[in-house]
Amino acid sequence: AKHSEVVKINVLTIDGRKVSTFSQSVLEGKNVFKLFLPKGTYFVNIVGSDYTYTIKTISLSNSNSQSKITNSYPERQKINQSNTTDLLVRMKYSTNDQLLFKFYSGNYCSVVCDVPTSNKILDTEFVECKDANGKYYSTVKIGSQIWMAENLDYIPEAASDFSVGLEDEQEWMTKSTPYYYVYDRARYGVIYNWYASIAAVPEGWHLPTDSEWTELSNLLGGESVSGGKLKSTSGWEIPNTDGVNSVGFTALPGGARAVDVYFGQGLATGWWSSTIDVSENIFGRSVNNTSGGLNRISNYGYFGFSVRCVKD
DSSP states (O other): OOSOEEEEEEEEETTSOEEEEEEEEEOSSBOOEEEEOOSEEEEEEEEOSSOEEEEEEEEOOOOOOOOEEEEOOOBOOOOOGGGOOOSOOOOOOOTTOOEEEEEEETTEEEEEEEOOSSOOOOOOOOOOOBOTTSOBOOEEEETTEEEESSOOOOOOGGGTTOOOOGGGHHHHTOSSSOOEEOSSHHHHOOEEOHHHHHHHOOTTEEOOOHHHHHHHHHHTTOTTTHHHHHBOSSSSOTTOTTOOOTTSOOBOOEEEEOSSOEEEETTEEEEEEEEEOTTOOEEEEEEETTOOOOEEEEEOTTSBBBOOOEEO
């Protein structure tokens, strides 16, 4: 550090998902930080008062423990100002490469995807998406719709002792009681039965209707190809067919819950809609690793799927 100040360190996966953040007062000179990360490739973003610096790092750890950052005792070594490096970070970019930008303002995060062909200014809109527990979510504008850019991760405080055991199959077979399931909450959010999904949406947002899912699919080229444009480019089992994340939706394979089993992690994911027909079938959408399609599904509400909401 060139002077004493507070710096913020963000650790993100290669597809832009924030896994850890840390703010720390640093002293002038060299300060040492240690990262503890599960196996994978990450971006480390360091933000000071007058600079931003980003590096890529690879963790070879076999641990699946929670990501964290620690500050070792700072080594107070004066920086030789004549040897300071250019704070401009140059990244290789080829024509037609797609860039995914995440813009932050306080608690807000807006996602923008672009394929720039020349110098340009990107505009974005910050929209509040906050659940009843106070957690904020990133958002993305796709056509005229504004979607959550990550799965909902909300469980009411009153349900903090909820059971995730598979012995609860009879309880899951009801649409009148909310039930939740967690496999890897930090990565995939929470899986909900339909009743729980209806009750969990943030204020000012709603569970998308079947027609809103169709509008999204049509905007991206139709049911046979739109799923690939929603899928993250990483995190899926091979082959992740057509997974290009062209609009910043960043769908991850969080799996689903059937009556008596959790399945599909790494291979597929599904989301609820708010639409129910006269036979009490509830519509939703799903994507998987072997297809680029966005599949229309219908079933009874006791199945468990993820939730993405649309701005009112």
